[in-house]
Amino acid sequence: xxxxxxxxxxxxxxxxxxxxxxxxxxxxxxxxxxxxxxxxxxxxxxxxxxxxxxxxxxxxxxxxxxxxxxxxxxxxxxxxxxxxxxxxxxxxxxxxxxxxxxxxxxxxxxxxxxxxxxxxxxxxxxxxxxxxxxxxxxxxxxxxxxxxxxxxxxxxxxxxxxxxxxxxxxxxxxxxxxxxxxxxxxxxxxxxxxxxxxxxxxxxxxxxxxxxxxxxxxxxxxxxxxxxxxxxxxxxxxxxxxxxxxxxxxxxxxxxxxxxxxxxxxxxxxxxxxxxxxxxxxxxxxxxxxxxxxxxxxxxxxxxxxxxxxxxxxxxxxxxxxxxxxxxxxxxxxxxxxxxxxxxxxxxxxxxxxxxxxxxxxxxxxxxxxxxxxxxxxxxxxxxxxxxxxxxxxxxxxxxxxxxxxx
Amino acid sequence: xxxxxxxxxxxxxxxxxxxxxxxxxxxxxxxxxxxxxxxxxxxxxxxxxxxxxxxxxxxxxxxxxxxxx
Ligand code: SF4
Numbered sequence: 001x002x003x004x005x006x007x008x009x010x011x012x013x014x015x016x017x018x019x020x021x022x023x024x025x026x027x028x029x030x031x032x033x034x035x036x037x038x039x040x041x042x043x044x045x046x047x048x049x050x051x052x053x054x055x056x057x058x059x060x061x062x063x064x065x066x067x068x069x070x071x072x073x074x075x076x077x078x079x080x081x082x083x084x085x086x087x088x089x090x091x092x093x094x095x096x097x098x099x100x101x102x103x104x105x106x107x108x109x110x111x112x113x114x115x116x117x118x119x120x121x122x123x124x125x126x127x128x129x130x131x132x133x134x135x136x137x138x139x140x141x142x143x144x145x146x147x148x149x150x151x152x153x154x155x156x157x158x159x160x161x162x163x164x165x166x167x168x169x170x171x172x173x174x175x176x177x178x179x180x181x182x183x184x185x186x187x188x189x190x191x192x193x194x195x196x197x198x199x200x201x202x203x204x205x206x207x208x209x210x211x212x213x214x215x216x217x218x219x220x221x222x223x224x225x226x227x228x229x230x231x232x233x234x235x236x237x238x239x240x241x242x243x244x245x246x247x248x249x250x251x252x253x254x255x256x257x258x259x260x261x262x263x264x265x266x267x268x269x270x271x272x273x274x275x276x277x278x279x280x281x282x283x284x285x286x287x288x289x290x291x292x293x294x295x296x297x298x299x300x301x302x303x304x305x306x307x308x309x310x311x312x313x314x315x316x317x318x319x320x321x322x323x324x325x326x327x328x329x330x331x332x333x334x335x336x337x338x339x340x341x342x343x344x345x346x347x348x349x350x351x352x353x354x355x356x357x358x359x360x361x362x363x364x365x366x367x368x369x370x371x372x373x374x375x376x377x378x379x380x381x382x383x384x385x386x387x388x389x390x391x392x393x394x395x396x397x398x399x400x401x402x403x404x405x406x407x
Numbered sequence: 408x409x410x411x412x413x414x415x416x417x418x419x420x421x422x423x424x425x426x427x428x429x430x431x432x433x434x435x436x437x438x439x440x441x442x443x444x445x446x447x448x449x450x451x452x453x454x455x456x457x458x459x460x461x462x463x464x465x466x467x468x469x470x471x472x473x474x475x476x
Binding site for chain 2: 115116279283341343344345347349350353358361
């Protein structure tokens with residue numbers, strides 16, 4: 001096993017505009033002022049790090065890139081230190097697919113994630129939240145990430161896939177290896193991908209013997225336009241995607257939302273008094289603390305918002321930074337839980353719109369509703385430290401809370 | 408003078424974010440992939456005007472038109 005604790009160090013950033021690094025601890029802790037600085041400098045900035053990488057800083061520039069599949073490819077979607085050869089077209093379809101193969105691959109995944117399908121899953125998610133709350137409500141000092149937010153999405157997606165919810169820790173560990181440690185350590189990434197693929201290959205074999213009515217069997221049974229089943233490697237790739245995309249992201253979104261409410265009593269009290277406002281608040285929390293930053297690879301020379309971009313570079317497609325653009329959102333740096341006009345890009349824009357957005361929204365609403373119902377009084381524990389994940393997904397990984405009025 | 412409102416979803420732009428359906432369930436329908444189209448001919452019944460504008464201003468793909476006739 002490689003040493004998971006020692007990712008390659010990057011030199012600290014001294015010039016954010018020309019040498020930005022989204023893995024720098026300063027960015028991880030508090031990226032918002034950095035984005036403001038970059039946006040003030042240019043709609044598109046560049047760093048030599050990560051073998052050359054651009055970052056659009058405005059909503060408009062992010063939208064332009066997200067909608068331009070001619071000059072920007074999705075074959076690489078994480079900005080990393082290395083850029084190995086693409087050896088499989090089934091890495092994680094459809095998120096790693098470009099047109100024309102993207103659309104048919106995505107169409108297959110959409111039906112199980114419609115709002116109606118999510119309504120059917122909602123009772124299970126509500127039960128998961130309540131089981132977790134049962135286990136912590138008697139305590140006065142907890143880590144809400146470790147005890148609550150971390151477990152909700154992983155159990156929900158395991159339930160959908162028909163794999164044991166008790167394997168959750170395994171999944172969480174793989175995802176940490178892929179999305180965080182893997183940015184700087186190829187071996188860790190490959191190890192996690194291999195373990196995950198072997199796990200799912202076993203699940204596929206089991207279902208060949210004994211079909212089930214879960215999402216894995218669904219993928220094995222769907223047919224493309226020609227009536228052919230998906231290759232096993234495509235099923236595997238999509239399963240990897242669902243697990244990778246479905247866990248960290250929503251865990252982060254729920255965590256950031258609770259973090260905000262823990263330090264903003266006025267918003268917390270308003271949501272308790274007006275639970276009908278929760279869906280609107282969820283959209284605003286998604287805007288303000290968007291967890292997911294995607295990437296693209298420049299494959300053809302072009303200009304974005306007047307700035308030239310060159311092939312061979314990656315693009316850090318920061319939906320979170322777009323969502324803080326004051327040109328697009330008045331008071332962009334404030335959380336306005338009843339914001340009416342909110343075209344936020346937290347789930348991406350264009351053809352790669354997150355397949356799981358309806359799932360994530362449902363999980364966030366249910367997780368907040370159940371928590372606020374049963375634990376109306378909570379705040380950050382001044383004796384603890386909130387820590388944030390690094391890289392592709394941003395969310396609190398330690399969330400020390402004090403619960404109850406007495407504290 | 409009564410003004411008639413109609414909503415219309417551009418199917419080429421819609422990516423199925425489902426914001427319209429969440430905000431104005433009376434005015435939009437989703438297909439099996441979660442992509443939206445206007446309910447019926449898109450006519451906005453009196454009292455639902457606000458919801459029509461709300462859906463339009465929350466569609467991330469700018470796929471919704473509110474037409475004043
Ligand atoms: S909000 Fe816009 S993109 Fe989403 S389903 Fe409605 S019309 Fe389509």
